Amino acid sequence: MALKSRKIRVRFAPSPTGPLHIGGVRTALFNYLFARQYGGTFILRIEDTDSGRFVPGAEEYIIKALQWCGIRPDEGLTGADAVAEQTDAANPHAPYRQSQRKALYRQYAEQLVQSGHAYYAFDTSESLDTLRKQAEEKKETFTYNHAVRTQLQTSLTLPADEVAHRLKTEKQWVVRFKMPENREVTMHDLIRGEITVNTATLDDKVLWKMTDELPTYHLANIVDDHVMDISHVIRGEEWLPSLPLHYLLYEAFGWTDTQPEFAHLSLLLKPDGKGKLSKRDGDRLGFPVFPLEWTDPKSGELSRGYREDGYFPEAFINMLALLGWNPGTEQELFSLDELVSAFGLDRVVKSGAKFNPDKAKWFNQQYLRTKSNEELAQLYLPFLHERGVATSAEYTAQVCGFIKERAAFVKDFWELSAYFFVAPTSYDPKAMEKHWKPETPNLMKQLASVLETVAPFTTENIEQAVHQWIERNQLNIGAVMNAFRLCVVGASKGAGMFEIAVLLQKEEILRRIRVLN
């Protein structure tokens, strides 16, 4: 097992087959937090060994998404503008795209054949499909293992000269791992503890394929993790079933002394129903499953992103961190730095977590109210410009001060503050019915003349003047204020009337009162 003094090196190794979804971001985050906490290195490696599923733009998306989240790789693909292709001090193991490391894997595959841990298999995909179908008809499952490998065309059954000939002339062959027939493999997982599996239930996985001269995940992953001196593999639970194979691979290569520790993270599940979270759920339930917006290059279909939906990256990350991990205290709000010091694999939860969009919104709300009025104004201004509202940053900041505790997103600001920028064009019928009585117009006229005399037009002065007038005439304060609000806001909502009045200033307030009378 890993030495205590071993340098911590972890990697996030996604496959560029589409946009990174929030489960992937969480895996990246946990890797990052772990590395940071121990002063280790966080590496971003791209596992693009599946030529058939490559999606243009996906790699760039992954890099951008991590950037937005504030998850900076120390090594590997550290940024869109700095893709390490050459070895240098910061990138001792370049390149970090597996497609560019092609040449490396074949020799390792052959090493395993040489040492008797693997063999060449000459089956075509079609012939295997046929075998699978035949087994299915008999209600059985075809497993490529010790029971069948001796009956198929492999380097284990064919004469050596024919094997050599076929290797030279044919393209349809692969290297398969020779899974031991009956061996208990005991593995250790940092989150789950000991797991034991008998190899009899496992199959002879393809390690390398001549068809595209590329390794499969299993080989590429083990070779790269070894070569890059990875100390801890933190990945999704979907990899747990192949952990025995990975253990056996380390053993076959003779790398057990530097074999990394493993930690398998539980999956993110659908908010409702069953199963793991998918793109469909987001569309169906109305929340993003991707950090950034994504347009599918083939279908042109657009998937929304947390960034575009108005989430702050800090809130997004905080929410993700608490999904499947907890600090053991009652603290819920964590900055990235706080997460770094609080995080620990020992407090990662074993069971799958159903994703909860409500909680995500709550996190954003918490972060929104910690922002300064000026910061929020800068974020709100573009929305205002879009609506053709000309205003100043100072005025907008003051408005933000009044509404920030009422919103979860900046995009909700307009709904809450339109009356600060434009006079009402319609009046809420229900509120009118309730608060607009036959005597109200007269009341408002009086109010207008009271306001007219207030100088300077400050909250205190207005409040004092209005209250004095109400008391002198023994008026109902509710009736006055509600009608006043209707004139200025157009509905029964909004900040304190005297604050609104000061911001809007005397002229505008009087104008809005007159419109209704």
Added chain:
RNA sequence: GGUCCGUUCAUCUAAGGGUUAGGAUACAAGAUUUUCAUUCUUGUCAUAGGGGUUCGAAUCCCCUACGGACUACCA
């Protein structure tokens, strides 16, 4: 079907043999407010089921049920 992993309020989770099973979200009620919201207070709600072990089990063991992942020349 087989293998592996998992199971505490509706949801995220705490409690590593002894608590009235705690917190947060959501929901509901009340208080506050000139309105709406905020805020505050309170409330409803959980150890999947069955067997053991033990003075004592959410916690340890077994079985069952349920859920999930995997079972490709995909990752």
